[in-house]
Amino acid sequence: MSELPLLARKLDASDELAPLRDRFVLGTASDDAADAAVYLDGNSLGALPANVPDRVADVIRRQWGELRIRSWEESGWWTAPERIGDRIAPLVGAAPGQVVVGDSTSVNVFKALVAAIRMADAGRDELLVDATTFPTDGYIAESAARLTGRTLRPVTPAEVPAVLGDRTAAVLLNHVDYRTGRLHDLPGLTAAVHAAGALAVWDLCHSAGALPVGLDEHGVDLAVGCTYKYLNGGPGSPAYLYVRRELQDRFDSPLPGWNSHAEPFGMSPAYTPAPGAVRGRVGTPDILSLLALDAALDVWDGVSLTAVRAKSLALTDFFLRCVAEYTEPGRVECVTPERHAERGSQIALRCADAGEVMKRLIARGVVGDFRHPDVLRFGFTPLYVGFRDVERAARVLGEELA
Amino acid sequence: MSELPLLARKLDASDELAPLRDRFVLGTASDDAADAAVYLDGNSLGALPANVPDRVADVIRRQWGELRIRSWEESGWWTAPERIGDRIAPLVGAAPGQVVVGDSTSVNVFKALVAAIRMADAGRDELLVDATTFPTDGYIAESAARLTGRTLRPVTPAEVPAVLGDRTAAVLLNHVDYRTGRLHDLPGLTAAVHAAGALAVWDLCHSAGALPVGLDEHGVDLAVGCTYKYLNGGPGSPAYLYVRRELQDRFDSPLPGWNSHAEPFGMSPAYTPAPGAVRGRVGTPDILSLLALDAALDVWDGVSLTAVRAKSLALTDFFLRCVAEYTEPGRVECVTPERHAERGSQIALRCADAGEVMKRLIARGVVGDFRHPDVLRFGFTPLYVGFRDVERAARVLGEELA
Numbered sequence: 001m002s003e004l005p006l007l008a009r010k011l012d013a014s015d016e017l018a019p020l021r022d023r024f025v026l027g028t029a030s031d032d033a034a035d036a037a038v039y040l041d042g043n044s045l046g047a048l049p050a051n052v053p054d055r056v057a058d059v060i061r062r063q064w065g066e067l068r069i070r071s072w073e074e075s076g077w078w079t080a081p082e083r084i085g086d087r088i089a090p091l092v093g094a095a096p097g098q099v100v101v102g103d104s105t106s107v108n109v110f111k112a113l114v115a116a117i118r119m120a121d122a123g124r125d126e127l128l129v130d131a132t133t134f135p136t137d138g139y140i141a142e143s144a145a146r147l148t149g150r151t152l153r154p155v156t157p158a159e160v161p162a163v164l165g166d167r168t169a170a171v172l173l174n175h176v177d178y179r180t181g182r183l184h185d186l187p188g189l190t191a192a193v194h195a196a197g198a199l200a201v202w203d204l205c206h207s208a209g210a211l212p213v214g215l216d217e218h219g220v221d222l223a224v225g226c227t228y229k230y231l232n233g234g235p236g237s238p239a240y241l242y243v244r245r246e247l248q249d250r251f252d253s254p255l256p257g258w259n260s261h262a263e264p265f266g267m268s269p270a271y272t273p274a275p276g277a278v279r280g281r282v283g284t285p286d287i288l289s290l291l292a293l294d295a296a297l298d299v300w301d302g303v304s305l306t307a308v309r310a311k312s313l314a315l316t317d318f319f320l321r322c323v324a325e326y327t328e329p330g331r332v333e334c335v336t337p338e339r340h341a342e343r344g345s346q347i348a349l350r351c352a353d354a355g356e357v358m359k360r361l362i363a364r365g366v367v368g369d370f371r372h373p374d375v376l377r378f379g380f381t382p383l384y385v386g387f388r389d390v391e392r393a394a395r396v397l398g399e400e401l402a
Numbered sequence: 403m404s405e406l407p408l409l410a411r412k413l414d415a416s417d418e419l420a421p422l423r424d425r426f427v428l429g430t431a432s433d434d435a436a437d438a439a440v441y442l443d444g445n446s447l448g449a450l451p452a453n454v455p456d457r458v459a460d461v462i463r464r465q466w467g468e469l470r471i472r473s474w475e476e477s478g479w480w481t482a483p484e485r486i487g488d489r490i491a492p493l494v495g496a497a498p499g500q501v502v503v504g505d506s507t508s509v510n511v512f513k514a515l516v517a518a519i520r521m522a523d524a525g526r527d528e529l530l531v532d533a534t535t536f537p538t539d540g541y542i543a544e545s546a547a548r549l550t551g552r553t554l555r556p557v558t559p560a561e562v563p564a565v566l567g568d569r570t571a572a573v574l575l576n577h578v579d580y581r582t583g584r585l586h587d588l589p590g591l592t593a594a595v596h597a598a599g600a601l602a603v604w605d606l607c608h609s610a611g612a613l614p615v616g617l618d619e620h621g622v623d624l625a626v627g628c629t630y631k632y633l634n635g636g637p638g639s640p641a642y643l644y645v646r647r648e649l650q651d652r653f654d655s656p657l658p659g660w661n662s663h664a665e666p667f668g669m670s671p672a673y674t675p676a677p678g679a680v681r682g683r684v685g686t687p688d689i690l691s692l693l694a695l696d697a698a699l700d701v702w703d704g705v706s707l708t709a710v711r712a713k714s715l716a717l718t719d720f721f722l723r724c725v726a727e728y729t730e731p732g733r734v735e736c737v738t739p740e741r742h743a744e745r746g747s748q749i750a751l752r753c754a755d756a757g758e759v760m761k762r763l764i765a766r767g768v769v770g771d772f773r774h775p776d777v778l779r780f781g782f783t784p785l786y787v788g789f790r791d792v793e794r795a796a797r798v799l800g801e802e803l804a
Contacts, residue, residue, distance in 0.1 A: 025467040041470065044471055045470055047470065048466050056459075057458075057459060060450065068443065068447055068449065068769070069443045069447045069769065069771065070764075103506070103509065104685025104688075106657065106661075106684045106685035107505065107659075110656075114549075134660070134669075135660050135663070135669050135673075138673075139659065139663070139673040140657065140658065140659060143656055143657065147549040234462070234466055235474075235686075235690070236686045236690075237688065237690070238688065254545055255512055255542065255545065257506065257508030257538045257542060258508065258536070259508075266774060267773065268537060269556065271541040282506055282508045282509055283538065283641070284637075284638045286637075286639065286640065286688055286691050287637035287638045288458070288637070288638075288639070289688050372668055372669050
């Protein structure tokens with residue numbers, strides 16, 4: 001008999017973050033499963049924070065339904081993008097006034113890259129992009145390069161230091177790789193990019209909320225991230241844009257919508273950009289989704305990111321240990337780095353029949369996801385995943401792989 | 403004693419659209435007002451449709467909270483942008499498969515303009531934009547011109563026919579002017595643009611849902627519009643993009659996010675655009691707002707746009723008649739055209755103290771809005787505004803102007 005179930009109980013008992021699970025709705029996901037599902041897909045869609053439903057109901061019934069147009073002022077709708085940005089700021093290591101929420105990640109990647117290219121010296125004609133990144137970053141980078149007359153050069157993060165040079169205008173990197181879960185060296189790579197005189201743009205989709213990021217500390221120039229993974233903002237909730245304070249006056253947006261105007265209600269035909277993070281806004285903010293996110297961010301009250309990171313690593317370590325015990329050697333290959341310094345908050349296992357295996361896992365109440373062509377992804381959200389969840393997931397996985 | 407209150411009752415009694423008001427939540431907007439407010443700001447933020455709160459609660463509690471990631475397929479989240487686009491299509495006179503919902507109006511203006519410029523002959527180096535339009539269209543047009551190396555030429559809609567020529571790549575016009583409420587000649591201007599060999603892009607923010615648009619009938623090339631005015635989608639609800647079927651294969655998006663890929667889950671580093679309206683998508687769709695809009699669109703079931711237009715004109719005619727009777731001659735100047743063919747669904751009155759007057763009107767439960775520097779705007783949403791509302795608004799206005 002394995003000692004792992006007992007160990008899982010002990011680890012849960014001593015987990016200081018365990019009570020945070022009550023801040024989420026984690027009921028039965030499937031009528032077919034005997035128990036509540038083990039939800040290991042928070043790196044794709046975070047679970048529902050318990051206070052979101054009532055908050056959104058109030059936004060709809062009272063703020064929209066009763067106050068209507070008055071809510072733009074009285075309910076603080078107009079300033080929500082920067083106010084909520086300031087709530088995300090500490091989660092990514094940013095001082096206030098540098099983060100604004102709105103639009104999708106893809107749209108924010110576009111803003112950040114075109115703005116970065118425009119901040120770089122005119123003679124720098126190359127844009128480097130992480131060739132292993134989530135594809136939308138590459139597609140949008142290609143468009144940004146095309147529209148600004150630059151050349152796009154896809155490279156792996158490991159190749160970046162050698163490729164950087166006088167021609168480099170900006171570099172777009174992903175902090176944690178969406179497929180392998182590899183954590184890239186944000187401080188080191190940012191320093192290398194700066195040493196070459198270029199700008200560093202980071203995509204934080206798979207790191208923010210799972211580990212400390214330290215944007216200010218490491219001098220990152222621009223960053224973007226989604227809010228529906230470890231920030232639990234809900235399906236397709238708006239993304240955010242970080243522009244380092246020293247660069248804000250030079251932020252020249254390719255999407256200068258009226259919300260980024262210094263006097264948006266002046267209705268002037270001449271564009272004058274607002275100072276600060278507001279300059280990253282575009283059109284009318286999507287209030288229902290923004291305020292759902294606002295409510296979702298309450299789960300971070302009093303939470304230490306150091307503790308989150310420690311638990312995240314403990315969860316992934318324990319998962320790897322359980323998989324090693326429950327699964328026949330060689331049946332899966334772990335593509336997530338073993339070294340803590342290179343690991344995000346997910347474990348990716350490769351096997352030829354990954355698509356079929358994931359279907360069977362989900363049917364048995366262990367919810368991860370499949371990434372084409374052969375990767376099983378398991379995301380570990382420290383705020384609501386426990387060690388018993390991990391043990392059960394690895395045990396069911398072992399059974400299905402047998 | 404004026405006969406107008408009695409006439410208003412008669413007009414309400416014979417109004418075939420009057421029962422539609424029950425499809426909305428129109429309770430007390432202000433504790434200060436004795437009666438429920440007269441809401442004449444639906445051209446800025448549409449009132450809350452009655453079935454939205456329960457629908458959104460289900461999306462949050464069941465689809466997100468219980469099904470979680472499974473909802474992308476099982477709850478139809480993934481295809482919502484084009485499915486809801488097909489629900490908007492008949493409201494703008496479009497056959498299915500040409501409208502997609504997502505992003506803000508400003509972002510869609512950017513997509514439409516860059517795509518239109520790329521569809522035009524390479525030698526055409528001018529982009530014409532309505533100089534009187536809502537400013538964001540001009541700001542975004544300037545950016546689109548800058549990024550594609552074209553020259554932006556702001557002109558009034560009346561000047562367009564004379565200015566069109568071999569240099570014109572595309573023309574961006576607003577169907578109804580946000581300030582004056584003037585309805586521009588979409589069929590005639592579109593034909594003139596086509597005769598010059600250019601592409602016609604229309605902004606429908608202030609017309610869709612208030613009058614028939616006829617995109618297919620008049621051969622419009624591309625169009626955008628918001629959904630939070632006459633379509634009642636909620637504050638900042640996502641906008642839509644129309645691309646005429648014949649042009650879809652040539653739609654070359656400046657924002658080629660992964661959602662517009664032919665195989666989005668193939669995760670290929672090479673971008674291959676999807677066919678059809680899907681090509682206008684960018685990033686992950688904002689599901690809460692999209693599905694609130696989906697519910698809001700139910701109010702259109704069985705509604706004839708011809709009847710909507712007839713009532714809209716009857717409401718604005720009646721308002722002008724009431725204002726003429728209740729207000730001292732010369733106290734306000736009507737800047738909305740008198741001719742029906744040139745009138746949208748709002749009345750704009752100019753007076754030097756418009757800002758102060760609107761504050762007093764709102765305090766008395768008559769909610770319109772103020773547009774800098776001297777315009778009182780009153781929007782008439784035929785689905786929920788009645789003739790008694792109109793008479794009361796004009797009467798209170800007359801009292802406040804006296």
